[in-house]
Amino acid sequence: MDQLPTEFDVIIVGTGIVESVVSAAASRVGKxxxxxxxxxxxxxxxASFSLxxxxxxxxxxxxxxxxxxxxxIEHSGISEFVELGNKxxxxxxIECTWHVxxxxxxxxxxxxxxxxxxxxxxNLVPNEEQHTQETVTWTKEALLKESRKFNIDLxxxxxxxxxxxxxxxxxxxIARYSEFRxxxxxxxxxxxxxxxxxxxxxxxxxxxxxxxxxxxxLMKLLTSLEDVEKDLSGCKDKTYHNYLKEKKLTxxxxxxxxxxxxxxxxxxxxxxxxxxTRRFLGSLGRFGKTPFLFSMYGSGEMPQxxxxxxxxFGGIYALGQPMKGLTISENKFKCLLVNDQKLTAEHxxxxxxxxxxxxxxxxxLEYISRCVLITDRSVMSSEKEHLTLLLYPPENDKxxxxxxxxxxxxxxCPKDLYLVHMTTRQxxxxxxDFLHIINNIFNINHKDTESEKPKVLWVCYFSLPxxxxxxxxxxxxxxxxxxxxxxxxxxxxxxxxQAKEIFSKMYPEEEFLPRAPDPEEIVIEAEDEEIEDKDMxxxxxxxxxxxxDGEVKQKAETKDTETKQKAKTxxxxxxxxxxxxxVDH
Amino acid sequence: MDDYKFLFKVVLVGNAGxxxxxxxxxxxQGLFPPGQGATIGVDFMIKTVExxxxxxxxxxxxxxxxxxxxxxxxxxxxxxxxxxxVYDISCQPTxxxxxxxxxxxxxxxxxxxxxxLVGNKIDREDREIPTHVGEEFAERHxxxxxxxxxxxxxxxxxxxxxxxxxxxxxxxxxxxxxxDSNAQSINGRTSTIGDSSCCSKLQ
Ligand SMILES: Cc1cc2nc3c(=O)[nH]c(=O)nc-3n(C[C@H](O)[C@H](O)[C@H](O)COP(=O)(O)OP(=O)(O)OC[C@H]3O[C@@H](n4cnc5c(N)ncnc54)[C@H](O)[C@@H]3O)c2cc1C
Ligand SMILES: Nc1nc2c(ncn2[C@@H]2O[C@H](COP(=O)(O)OP(=O)(O)O)[C@@H](O)[C@H]2O)c(=O)[nH]1
Ligand SMILES: [Mg+2]
Numbered sequence: 001m002d003q004l005p006t007e008f009d010v011i012i013v014g015t016g017i018v019e020s021v022v023s024a025a026a027s028r029v030g031k032x033x034x035x036x037x038x039x040x041x042x043x044x045x046x047a048s049f050s051l052x053x054x055x056x057x058x059x060x061x062x063x064x065x066x067x068x069x070x071x072x073i074e075h076s077g078i079s080e081f082v083e084l085g086n087k088x089x090x091x092x093x094i095e096c097t098w099h100v101x102x103x104x105x106x107x108x109x110x111x112x113x114x115x116x117x118x119x120x121x122x123n124l125v126p127n128e129e130q131h132t133q134e135t136v137t138w139t140k141e142a143l144l145k146e147s148r149k150f151n152i153d154l155x156x157x158x159x160x161x162x163x164x165x166x167x168x169x170x171x172x173x174i175a176r177y178s179e180f181r182x183x184x185x186x187x188x189x190x191x192x193x194x195x196x197x198x199x200x201x202x203x204x205x206x207x208x209x210x211x212x213x214x215x216x217x218l219m220k221l222l223t224s225l226e227d228v229e230k231d232l233s234g235c236k237d238k239t240y241h242n243y244l245k246e247k248k249l250t251x252x253x254x255x256x257x258x259x260x261x262x263x264x265x266x267x268x269x270x271x272x273x274x275x276x277t278r279r280f281l282g283s284l285g286r287f288g289k290t291p292f293l294f295s296m297y298g299s300g301e302m303p304q305x306x307x308x309x310x311x312x313f314g315g316i317y318a319l320g321q322p323m324k325g326l327t328i329s330e331n332k333f334k335c336l337l338v339n340d341q342k343l344t345a346e347h348x349x350x351x352x353x354x355x356x357x358x359x360x361x362x363x364x365l366e367y368i369s370r371c372v373l374i375t376d377r378s379v380m381s382s383e384k385e386h387l388t389l390l391l392y393p394p395e396n397d398k399x400x401x402x403x404x405x406x407x408x409x410x411x412x413c414p415k416d417l418y419l420v421h422m423t424t425r426q427x428x429x430x431x432x433d434f435l436h437i438i439n440n441i442f443n444i445n446h447k448d449t450e451s452e453k454p455k456v457l458w459v460c461y462f463s464l465p466x467x468x469x470x471x472x473x474x475x476x477x478x479x480x481x482x483x484x485x486x487x488x489x490x491x492x493x494x495x496x497x498q499a500k501e502i503f504s505k506m507y508p509e510e511e512f513l514p515r516a517p518d519p520e521e522i523v524i525e526a527e528d529e530e531i532e533d534k535d536m537x538x539x540x541x542x543x544x545x546x547x548x549d550g551e552v553k554q555k556a557e558t559k560d561t562e563t564k565q566k567a568k569t570x571x572x573x574x575x576x577x578x579x580x581x582x583v584d585h
Numbered sequence: 586m587d588d589y590k591f592l593f594k595v596v597l598v599g600n601a602g603x604x605x606x607x608x609x610x611x612x613x614q615g616l617f618p619p620g621q622g623a624t625i626g627v628d629f630m631i632k633t634v635e636x637x638x639x640x641x642x643x644x645x646x647x648x649x650x651x652x653x654x655x656x657x658x659x660x661x662x663x664x665x666x667x668x669x670x671v672y673d674i675s676c677q678p679t680x681x682x683x684x685x686x687x688x689x690x691x692x693x694x695x696x697x698x699x700x701x702l703v704g705n706k707i708d709r710e711d712r713e714i715p716t717h718v719g720e721e722f723a724e725r726h727x728x729x730x731x732x733x734x735x736x737x738x739x740x741x742x743x744x745x746x747x748x749x750x751x752x753x754x755x756x757x758x759x760x761x762x763x764x765d766s767n768a769q770s771i772n773g774r775t776s777t778i779g780d781s782s783c784c785s786k787l788q
Binding site for chain 2: 002004041042148176177178179296297300301304305307308311312313314316317318319320321411516517519520
C-alpha cells in the first residue's frame with residue numbers, strides 16, 4: 001500500500017457523524033483533507049454492526065486500547081508529545097445473551113457471549129419444555145448464518161422530515177447516497193396496552209379509541225400549538241404537563257401529546273414541550289404518515305454518506321491506521337504520528353473518544369442506556385410490515401424510553417425477524433432501566449408458550465456516553481477541535497450544529513456544504529482528445545460556453561439554477577415511470 | 586429524451602491504478618484521460634445504452650479514491666446490480682489482491698450481484714498475468730471474465746454492453762437483486778413516495 005501524503009490543510013481523526021460532516025464540508029470547499037480512523041470500519045461510536053461483529057465489540061474495544069498503551073515514543077526536545085486516546089468515553093456494560101435453542105442442545109439455553117466487566121451472568125434460566133408446534137424455531141446457528149443481514153446501530157436515529165439534518169442532506173445533495181424509510185406508525189404504552197398515537201389530522205379522525213369530543217379537543221390544541229405567532233406568555237414557569245392539564249384535556253389526550261408527540265416527560269418545561277410539539281407537527285406530511293425517517297441499512301450509513309462526498313471532492317481516506325500521538329508546540333498542533341510517518345496540517349479535528357486525556361476535563365458524564373433485541377414478531381402484529389416508533393412513558397422510577405422496531409424492509413435485519421432498539425437516559429444500568437418494558441411487552445424466557453408477545457431471541461445491553469447532557473470541557477491547542485460522540489436526541493441536529501461550529505471556526509469565510517452538482521451537470525473537458533461519443537457531444541453543446549475553462553466544480557455551479565431544477569424534475573419523473581414499469585414485469 | 590426503461594447501478598473496485606476511472610471515462614465519454622484519471626467532484630457517470638429495443642441507463646460508480654488505503658465505505662456496495670473487479674495484467678500485486686477484494690465483496694455486496702473480473706491494460710507489452718490465469722480465477726469464483734484496454738478502447742464497450750444485456754435478462758426473469766420489495770427503488774433518484782411502506786429518496 002502507498003505511503004500517506006504528509007501535508008494537509010486539515011487532518012480529521014475519527015469517522016463519527018460530526019467528523020464526517022466536517023470532512024465533507026472541508027473537502028467540498030477545496031481543502032486538502034486526510035480523514036483517518038483507528039478502526040477498520042466507518043462510524044466509530046456511530047457505526048452499525050453485523051450480528052457477529054457487535055458480539056465482539058467488547059473485545060475489540062479492549063484490544064484497541066491496549067495498542068494505545070503499549071506504544072512508546074521518545075520525546076523530542078522542542079515540542080511536546082501527547083498520546084492519543086482515553087478511556088473516558090468507552091462503551092460500558094456490554095452484555096449480549098442468546099435466548100434460543102442451540103443446535104446441539106435440545107434444551108432452552110441461555111448462553112452468555114459477553115461478560116460485563118467482572119460480574120458474570122449466572123445461568124439462572126430454568127430448563128424449559130420444548131417449543132410447541134407454531135412458528136419457525138430459530139437457533140443460534142441460523143441467526144449467525146444471517147449475521148451479515150443485520151445492521152445493528154449503536155446509536156439508532158430517526159430524522160425529523162423537516163429537521164436541520166434532512167434539510168442539510170437535501171441542500172448539499174448528499175441525499176443521493178442514501179435511502180430512507182418513513183416510520184409508519186407511532187405507538188405508546190397507555191393503560192397497560194399498546195395504543196396507536198394519532199399523529200396527523202387523518203389519523204385523529206380514523207382513530208376509534210378517541211371519542212368525538214376528544215378528537216375536537218385534540219385538533220383544537222394541535223392547531224393552536226402549530227401557530228408559531230401564538231403568544232406563549234401563559235406558559236411561563238410551568239411544566240408542559242400542567243399546561244396541558246389546564247387546557248382541560250382528557251388524561252388520554254395528555255398522554256398522547258406529552259409522552260408521544262412532544263416526547264416530553266412530567267418535568268419538561270412548557271416552552272420546551274411546545275417547541276417539541278411543533279417540531280413534530282412541522283415535519284408531518286413531507287414523507288410518509290409520520291414525521292420520522294430512518295435510513296436504510298441503519299444509521300451507520302449516514303457518516304459514510306458524508307465521507308463519500310468528502311472523497312469525491314478529493315478527501316483522502318485511511319481506516320485501520322495505528323496512530324501513536326501528536327506533537328504540540330507553542331500551544332499549536334504540529335503533526336500527527338501515524339505508523340512511521342509524520343503528518344502535518346493547519347488544523348486537527350479529533351473525536352473526543354480519540355482525544356488525548358490532557359484535552360478533556362470531565363466534570364460530569366451522563367450515560368445513555370441501550371438495549372437491542374432480535375424478536376420473532378412485531379410488538380403489534382399487522383398484515384404489512386411496519387416501521388414502528390414506540391414512546392414508552394416514564395413509569396415509577398424509570399425514565400421514558402424510545403423504542404424503534406425495524407423489519408426486514410429497512411435492510412437492517414433478515415426476513416421474518418424484527419430488530420428492536422431501546423434508548424433511555426441511564427438511571428442505574430441498561431438491564432434494570434428496561435426490565436419493566438421487557439416484561440410488559442416481550443416474552444424473554446419463553447415461559448409462556450401461548451403468549452402472543454414477541455419472543456426475544458437475542459438481547460444486547462450497553463451504555464454509551466451522552467454528550468448532550470455531559471459536562472466536558474475542552475483544553476485544546478488553538479488549531480485543534482473536538483467532535484462529540486453520541487447523544488440522546490432522536491436525530492442528528494445536535495451533531496450538525498457541532499460540525500457547523502467547528503467548520504466555521506476553521507474556515508469563517510467559506511460556505512458550509514454548498515450543493516454538490518449532479519453528474520449530469522458536470523462537464524468534463526475533452527483534454528486535447530476528441531469526444532468520440534456522439535451522444536456526449538450532443539449533450540454538451542448547450543454547455544459549451546462554460547466548458548472551456550476552469551474546474552468542474554466551478555463550472556457546475558455557474559450553471560443557472562433554473563435549468564438545473566428543470567433537469568432534475570424530469571429525471572425524477574422518468575424514474576418514477578421506471579419503477580412502475582419494472583413492477584409490471 | 587431520457588425515456589429509458591431500466592436503471593442499473595454498476596460499481597467498480599480493484600487496486601488503485603489498475604484503470605477503473607479510465608474504463609469508466611472511456612465508456613461514458615469515449616476518451617482516455619492523460620495523467621491522473623480522477624476528476625474532483627465526479628461521483629458517478631451515466632450512460633444510456635440500447636439492449637434489444639429497450640433503453641437501459643447505466644449508472645457507473647467509481648471508488649472516489651477510497652481504495653487507495655483500503656477504505657471503501659460499505660454503503661458504496663449497497664444496491665449495486667453489477668460489480669466489476671479490475672486488475673492490471675502488467676502488475677502482479679493487483680492480481681494477488683483479488684482474494685482480499687472478494688472477501689470485501691462477499692461481506693458488503695448483495696449475494697446476487699453480477700460479478701465480472703476484468704484484466705485491464707492489455708495494450709501493454711509487459712504482461713505479467715497470462716489470460717488463462719485470469720480466466721481460471723474468474724471461473725473458480727463464479728465471475729464473468731474479460732480483458733480490456735481503456736487506452737486502446739479494447740473490449741470496453743463490450744464489457745458494459747454485456748453487463749447491460751445480462752442485467753436485462755435477469756430483470757426479465759425477475760432474477761434481479763431486489764433491494765426493496767415494495768418500492769422497487771433501483772437506486773437513482775426516486776422521488777418522494779407517499780406510501781409509508783416505500784422508501785424515500787430525499788430529493
Ligand atoms: C462481462 C461479460 C462477459 C461475458 N462474456 C461471455 C462470453 O464470452 N461468452 C458467452 O457465451 N457469454 C458471455 N457472457 C454472458 C452473456 O451475456 C449471456 O448471459 C450468456 O451467454 C448466457 O446466456 P444463456 O441464455 O445461454 O444462459 P443463461 O441461462 O441466461 O445463463 C444462466 C446463468 O449462468 C451464468 N452464466 C452464463 N454464462 C456465464 C459465463 N460465461 N460465465 C459465468 N457465468 C455465466 C449467469 O449467471 C447466467 O445468469 C458475458 C457476460 C458478461 C457480463
Ligand atoms: N497502458 C494503459 N494504461 C492505462 C490503461 N488504463 C489506465 N491506464 C493508466 O493507469 C493509470 C491509472 O489509471 P486510473 O484510471 O486512474 O486507475 P484507478 O486508480 O483504478 O482509477 C493512469 O496513468 C492511466 O493512464 C490501459 O488500458 N492501458
Ligand atoms: Mg480512480
